Amino acid sequence: MDTQKTRRAPFAALRRGTAMPVAAQILIAGTLFSSLGDTLASLGLVLHAADHDIRFGVTEVMLAQLVPTVVAAPLIGSVVDRFSARVVCLWALLLQALSLGAATAVGGFHARVALIALAALAGVASVAAGFKMLPVAAGESHTGRANSLLTAGMSVAGLLGPPLAGFLNSQWGTGVLLAADAVSFLVLAGCTMLAVPSTVDVAIGRRPTTRLADGYRALRDAPVVGALMPALAAAMLATSIESVAGVFYLRGVADGNDTVFGLFLATWALGSIPGALLAGRAGWENRHTLLIIGGVLAISLGLILAGLLPVVWVIFPLFLLAGFGNGACNVGLRNAVHVHVPAEVHGSAWACFQALSRTCIGLGYLLGTPNSLVSSRGQVIVSGVIPLVAMAWAALVILRRGERTLTEPSA
Missing domain, CATH: 1.20.1250 (Growth Hormone; Chain: A;)
Incomplete structure (x- = not known):
């Protein structure tokens, strides 16, 4: 599907008077906020495992974030390409928010890690869909700059996340960090709805049939x-x-x-x-x-x-x-x-x-x-x-x- 012509009109008002389209700025800001939330939740569980001397607890957290991505990525990626990336992203973010919200409510460490693994699975879809939507929000001429700002922002989030996680965990415990991550996914969902209105779903290239190896x-x-x-x-x-x-x-x-x-x-x-x-x-x-x-x-x-x-x-x-x-x-x-x-x-x-x-x-x-x-x-x-x-x-x-x-x- 040729999407070049259909991407411009819905964002004309948002782009007027700014070097970087406002739609892209909103999507990038939401992504960075969510990335910071992920860092808080991950380090929160690591600190919890260390504080309570849970054997192999840190390894368990790491594997929960790695294994689902490796195993399910091809299947989840094909889903992103087969349907509307916007719709897939929003449902995935909702599932991530619900998973982290449930992790906040439960007290068991292993149950929390299992819910983190579920969120990681949904995260494959939301990240892939976000990557697919960025050129739509930024426009062809600004995609490179948008990737630059997003990558630089991720580094800033990586700098701020560890000390902030340590402080919040020492003051209020791991539950607060998990809740913050859940909220960050809802914020990103809101930013996605603003940056990529439903009227431009047809402009996002998609395939009716896909294979896992694509x-x-x-x-x-x-x-x-x-x-x-x-x-x-x-x-x-x-x-x-x-x-x-x-x-x-x-x-x-x-x-x-x-x-x-x-x-x-x-x-x-x-x-x-x-x-x-x-x-x-x-x-x-x-x-x-x-x-x-x-x-x-x-x-x-x-x-x-x-x-x-x-x-x-x-x-x-x-x-x-x-x-x-x-x-x-x-x-x-x-x-x-x-x-x-x-x-x-x-x-x-x-x-x-x-x-x-x-x-x-x-x-x-x-x-x-x-x-x-x-x-x-x-x-x-x-x-x-x-x-x-x-x-x-x-x-x-x-x-x-x-x-x-x-x-x-x-x-």
């Missing part, structure tokens, strides 16, 4: 995205390995000073903000390949040197560099999928990418776990080498196929 096939066959997907997967694996092994290595570098360790983590997030914002500037937002390759190389270089140079004041700029690359890479990927993957399979493609990313994250957590074979410092170094090798392999594949991946349109 999302993976779309990612594999898309220019830029397919060729660089192994390197992207390696980068996600690398950052997940570091997030576990780095706890032990970086605390050692900081001589056990938890404040310095926390600043290390904040530095990465801070670096990702300008990286994401730069990737959304005119002249950069269409350079998908350069953003992804440059971002992955910055992550790789930052991790390798951070492992080789265990000096506090050296690691700070290295993490700024890696975070900058992380932000730029994320925006480059989102823009590449929006441009190179057909709109009618955006939901399936993004849901399948969620499954891929969660798989890499889970595997990274396992590989980053301390063991007797490789030290935590060695694990950090290896985590940086992995995306470097994957990028070299991707380059060889591109050259062998004769793909003109580096030649992209300027508009």
Whole structure:
């Protein structure tokens, strides 16, 4: 379905007099608020498990958020593409709100985790639908900038979430954090209704029939995205390995000073903000390949040197560099999928990418776990080498196929 002409008229009034359409601003603001709520709920359960010394409780929370996405993403993505993305998103957000509301009411830890898993399942649908609707709210010319602002905002939410969760949990307990997340989904539902009125449902590309493999096939066959997907997967694996092994290595570098360790983590997030914002500037937002390759190389270089140079004041700029690359890479990927993957399979493609990313994250957590074979410092170094090798392999594949991946349109 050609949706280019039908997207403009319903939003003409909202766009007048502003660089970024108001509809897109509303959708982004709601998404960021919901992301902050997710951080509160997740950390709330982690803190509850730690406070009550629940064996494997933290692992249980992590698995509850990872496994449903990996298992059900292809099916849920096909649902997003088969029906109205707006309708699917609103129902999914309602289910997430109800799940978190029920988790607030029940007292048992395992019951709460089960409800979090249900919310994670619904979250696959709402995130995929949100990805599909963003170009509708922002318009073709502003989608790249919208992805930039959304990615930068996610980094800000990642900075604010942990300390806010710790404070609220110490004052009022985990139930308040779960309730806040439930409210955040209702807020996002309201923002979605404002940003994407029901009158534009027909403008969102959809397919009457879909197959479970459509999302993976779309990612594999898309220019830029397919060729660089192994390197992207390696980068996600690398950052997940570091997030576990780095706890032990970086605390050692900081001589056990938890404040310095926390600043290390904040530095990465801070670096990702300008990286994401730069990737959304005119002249950069269409350079998908350069953003992804440059971002992955910055992550790789930052991790390798951070492992080789265990000096506090050296690691700070290295993490700024890696975070900058992380932000730029994320925006480059989102823009590449929006441009190179057909709109009618955006939901399936993004849901399948969620499954891929969660798989890499889970595997990274396992590989980053301390063991007797490789030290935590060695694990950090290896985590940086992995995306470097994957990028070299991707380059060889591109050259062998004769793909003109580096030649992209300027508009």
